[in-house]
Structures are given as C-alpha cells and as structure tokens.
Amino acid sequence: MHDLRRQALESGKTVSRKALSREASRHTSRTGSAQNSRQSSRAASRHASDDEDNGNLSDDTTAWSTTSLDDLAENPEADNTDWPEELADRINDILDRKRSSVQGREESLSAFCRLSKFHYVEEEIRPHIQDLLAAFLRSIKYELSVRESTLALKALEFLALTAYDDTIYDHVESLLTRTIRDSTSPVVKAAAIYCLGTCAFFGGTSDDAKLDQMNFFLDIVASDGRSIEATDDAATVTAALQQWGFLATEIDDLEADSEEAVESFIDQLESSDPAVQVAAGENIALLYEKSYTPQEDDEDEDSDGDDNGSTSSSNGDGDGPRLIKRYAAYHNTPQLERILSSLATVSGKRISKKDKKSLHSNFTSILRTVENPRRGPMFSTAINQNTNRQYGSKRQVKIGNEGVMNIDRWWKWLRLASLRRILQGGFMEHYYQGNRAVLDSLPVMLRESTRSVGLDRSGFKKAAKLRNSTRRMALGDDA
Template structure:
C-alpha cells in the first residue's frame, strides 16, 4: 500500500514527521525479505481487499460487503430469513454437540458445524441456549483457530468466537483468547485469517470483559499495523488488513473517555492513510479523524465558565443545530496542530476526480468526506449533517443518517461514536442485528443505547412470546437513556 500511495492524488508535498521517517526506515530493511510472502498473501486475499469474511451467502462462504456502507443499505438490518424456523433451539443443540465432539469429526464436518453455529447465532439471540457451554465452546473455537487445518475452518471459528462474545455477556472471554488472537494476527500465513482475527480481537476486546488499559494496548497494536501498512504483521500493503485495523481501532476508541494525549500522533497517522490508493482505507481513516475531533468536545459542566473568545469553528450557536439535546458541548483541546491543512486534504477528497477512480469509489469518497469535513470544521456536527436550510422550519436539516427499526421506529445516528459502533455491530450480526436488538441482547444495547422514536413493535407481534418481557424492558431502558446521549 505504501507503494500504491505514490499514485495517489494527495502525495505531492506532504511533510514527513520524524516518527514516520523512522517507521519507513525500519520497513525498508525488511521489505525485500517479506516481498514474496506478501505477494502470496495478496493473491490469496486480493478479493478481500474490500470485502469481509461472512457466512451470509452459503452458511460459510467468506464474503460480504465492506464495512463502509451507505444509509440506504441499512434496510437489510431488518431481514431475518430464520424468523420462521421454530426448531432452531434443537438445531443449535445438535450443532454445539458436533462442535464439541472433535475426536470423531473431520475438517469438513467442523466447517459445517461452525457455519451452522454462526448462522443460528446471527439470526437468533442464543444467550440462554449457550449459557452452560461457554467455556467448552471457547476451547473448541480456539483449537480450530490455533491449528488452521483449513482457512475456512479457522475463519468460521473466528466468526463463531465473535458471536459468542457479542451474545454471552461473559467477562472471561477476552483473557481466554487474547494471546491466541494476537499470535494468529502476527503469524498466520493467510490474509483472510489475519483479517478475521483482527476483527475478532476488536470484538472480544470490546465485549469480552476488558479494562480501558487493555483496550488501549490493543489500539496501540492496531495503530502499528496501520502505520506500517501491514508490515508489522507480515501483511505488507494488504488493503484489507489495514482497513480492518483502522475500523477496529475506531470501534475501540469509541469506548475510551480521553484521547487527548494520543490525538496528535493518531491524526498524523490517519492523514498518511488518506493518501492510500484504496478508498476503504481512506474512508476508515477519515472516520477515525472525525471521531477524534468529536471527542475533543465534551458536555459543559457546572464549573465551566463561558468563553467568549471561542475559535471561529465554534461560532455556530448550538441551539440552532437540529436534534441537539442535553448540555452544550465545549471544546477541551485541539486534536491536531494543523486543522487548516487537514481541512484542505479532506476537501480535496470530497471533490476528488480522475479516470483512475471508479464512479462507485468516487461517489463514496465524495459523500463520506463531505460528512467528515463538516465534523472537522465543527465537531459539534455529527455524520451526514446537512447545512441546507429547511424552508418549512427555516433551520438546517441537520443529521440525515437514520436507521429504520421495523415499520415504526427510527434510530438517529447523529454522533460518530454511534456510527462506528453500529458499523461494527452490523459487520458481526448483519441481517440478524434487529433480532438481537429487539430480543434485548445486553451487549448490543449497552454498546448502542439509541433512542427508538416509536418502538411499538413487540416480540409477541413477531412470535417471540418467550422474551417479550425482555423486549419491553429493553425499549423502556432505551427511552430512559435518551437524555444521556
């Protein structure tokens, strides 16, 4: 990817920091040695450069749309082809038995069992059914990941482990698998496995019982992967690896309260990735920049004195921001020393043109970077904020990023932390996201306590009478938490 940057539009006169120069010197020493391995990994994972492993297509086929997706694609979150499968608990019990009975299994048999577990865990909230098998499943998944009998088995085991972390609400998972996942990321010869392992590590670090310090340690490793263009884990110039490292860094960063000390260096590294020739890398880096600027503003507290000399970027009265609620947001620090130059780079990506860029990538870059630029200019404004004036209200339209919840509800995704968490949850759960949301998956609701505008749809309406009470309690909880967002 470093080589590809030479073709990028933003490469011309970028200043190289001493840290960046040092990283480049260390990379050049090992680039020749790892070039052949990198090419082999690249051929194996070339189709994955903009696609993630999934079992969506044939209960285990390793493909899915990239994690950078548009508002219009969110409608598929409500799709659940398993909604009429009344026998799924029995099927899941048989599946778990097959997974645990490794002595009498074959590679193909384990692949099919893992595929079935992923499908059932995706489209059903299986917390009750797996509660007594968590440690045994952890051990079984770990064996499939460790031995790498086949790429498909290992990737499916990593996906299954993600479902376990999101579903089980167990704070022992991260400690049980952290060393294995880190070793897999560094040592696996498969690009697909590396990508799946990075995603799995981020999911387990977030949902599997991790301290903020441990999250920061993993974020540092992910940042090394990004800064070295994958070289630090022998995946040189692998766009898929760098993209997922960026996305998992941003996902974990949403759960860190204060990133002031890290912000300057991280933004610098993200700016380097804006020069990538891969649009997914560029967008993921841009979203992290927007998150860092958003985090530089926090709610006003009683002891805060009003500052009449705020920067020009803060002159807009927050009361005029549609959808703004709660205390006023106050600037706490400057995320990056040269915001003006950063804005110029973002503006060029928001209007990028050229024959080398496909129409699809060009449209995606324009839409995403216009949104990212708006937040960098004014961190009070969230993703997809429209400054156009609504003639009916004579006010700006405000945040346009919303998600339909069934036929009645709407999620307003008006902050970057919400967007990045939703993106990560959607990557794991895909078409089963709404099932987990309505069934009261505690991990999902804790990660994304978004107000449902009208949550009248109940589990009883959908045949889920066993957990209708949990649904009502979860909806009540989301409504009560609206004021805290």
C-alpha cells in the first residue's frame, strides 16, 4: 500500500485542516517509528498462519463479496457432545497460570476460542467472567509470545460477545489502546484493534465512547498506520477501517464527522490492497446511507430537496418508508463516483482474477449506493417482470428453516461482516441458542408457513431447546 497521505499532499489534493494538524503532531511524536514499521502492505502482512489452530482463529481480512455467505453454517463442532467438559478443563487450565507454560496457555486459549466460537457458552463461563477477564489481560499485557497474545485477544472478543456484561469495556480499554500503540508485533496490533472494536460494541459503552474509538481508528487510517507505528501495514489499516464501520452502525447522526471520514476513506481507495479498498468503500456507502433517514409523519412529501434519482415514495426498490436526505455526506460526490466507477471496472495484469472479481462486485454495489443512498448492498436495477419494478436490495441470509435476514441496508451488512469474522461457522449456533448480543445486532424474520413475523430471543431459544430435546431423545439420553 502506498503512503496515501503523502500522495494526497504531493498531488495537491484538498486535505482538511484537522487532518493536517493530526499529521503534523504525529510526525513530531513518532519520528522513530519508520525504522520499526513495515514498508509495504503486501498480502503477506496478514495474521500468522492459522494451520496450527486448524483454521479456527482466522481473522481473514481478504475482501469478500456480499454474495459469499456459505461459511456461516460450516460448524465442524456440530457433533461434539462432550464440549462442556472440555471447556471446563480448559478454563481451569487458563486460570491456573502459576503451573502453566507459554505453550500450555496457547493450547488452552486456542481450545477456549474454538469452543466459544462453535458453541454458545454463556452458562458455562458465567461464574468465571472476571477471572477469565483477568487471565486474558495478563496474556495480552506481558506478550510473552505473539500467538499467546493474539489468542488472548481473540478469547476476549468471544467473552465480550457471549457474556453480555456491560463492564467489560471499562476493564479493557486502556490496556487494548496501549497494546495497539506499543506492541512490537503488527499481528498483535491488528488483533487488538479488532478486540477493542468488539468490546466497545458489546462490552457496555456510550455513544460518546464509541465516537472516541472511531476517532482513534480514523487516525490509524488517515496516517496509513503511522500513528501507531505500523506504517503501511495493510492488515492494521483494514482492521481499523472495519472496526470504524462496525461502530459507526451504532451512531445515529454522523453529519459532523462525515466529510472528514469520507475524505480519509477516499485516500484508501488508492491502496494496492483489495481488503483495504473494499473496507474503505463500504464505510463510504454507510456514510451516504446514514445521510438519509425515514420521513417523519409531520413532513411534507416534497421535503426532500434531492431525490437522487429514486422513486418518490420508497427506499429505492419500492418498499419500506420514504427516505429523506438530511445532509450532504461529502462535498464532491461526482468526483467520488468517478473513482468508484473506475474500481468497479478496474482491469490490468497486476491484479489477480480473484481480486478483480471482488473489486468489480463490491464497488458496483458501493457505487449504486453513492449514486442513490436509498439503495442498499447488492441492489439490482434489473426489472422484475412479475412486478414491473426493480428487484432492489434483496440479499437474504437463511437462518436454518426458521428465519431469514434481509441484508438490504449497509448497517446490517457491516454488522453481519463483523459477526462473521468472529464466529464464522459458529454463527448459526449462536443464533439458534439465543446469544443476546448476536440477536440484538441483526433483525431476523421468523417464517411461519408463508407468513413472516418478527423474531425475538425467546423464539430461537424455544426452537433450540426443542431441537436439543429431540436430539437427546434420539441418542437415548433421558437427561
């Protein structure tokens, strides 16, 4: 990845005074960072190989398309009925630090992450939350090995996602911020960024605290990682972009932050790394989406000053409430559209077929939203012959045979992407077992014959208990 902030300055591109001020302060306070930071953001700057963990701990930041969601149901632990006993043993090993070695802690943390990913472990960990929190923080703080610290950060993410404890963020924020700034490992830095975003989202924070972390992540993006001594490290910048977007889905009003944020994300569209480009583009789409909100009951039909080419009474596909433009997400949308259009049709021998396909798919979707913020991800402008209307944004994720998620807005897509990164094949298990954090993050419709009704936690919990009871009876277990 290029040093995009330097490119912007050399090319005469407009840079906000706030961004320039940040850059100047970073330059004076971080003069020694260049010697220790990576000089290019090749694909090799991902997390270390997960072969040793059987692929269960991947934080794969490679760009993935909005059409690829099959791995949400790939659970290799589905038939493991002895997991509660294994988890209890691993918790005891993690808490017994005095008699443990680095290698032993790595193995125990890896197993804890695997079990927490593919099973809903809230009841099993509830008596140990504070002790586990302290143990994970010790492994992160002392950083005796990159793998132990990375696994502890991942374990902390699972704890925040599962425990439903609103004190976690306050316990971990200062250490995670210090780890992001001071760790000598870019792998640990990226893992800590993901962990901080997850804890801020699920661990009990106010909107102001979320905005503080978003500003921290935006500093990392705007400086190409230089602000945390990870210059031009693609994995670190991607993590900051993705967690900025994840937290932004929780903030109702981003008008004051939109212009500067879009400007920073446009710079990252010039990156040589597709994951960086796609994450930046998705954040831009989210900001444009957020500049439109549903029409209030007391507003006139003509109150929208710019219909942006949409129908006059819909969210872009003829369904849902009318969305009204509240402010300009960015001052030069035509220029941005030209950049997005070039990425949606990018060609060249230096880009692999896989990356080219990803860029085309993702940026076609992002461009359509910027052109018309009423359009969500994967919006299809093709005409449905049955209704004589555009197909619209109708990407669905099936929740077994019981429910569906309509991914028709970017905020839903970014939340699903973050949950997918953490849970992967354990996603459905957490949904079925009623993980409150997961269920509260995304709306699901429960299907009854041909009718759909809103789904709450008790609905999935009851369905899960019925399935488990039926399964135990089939296995001959009367318990």
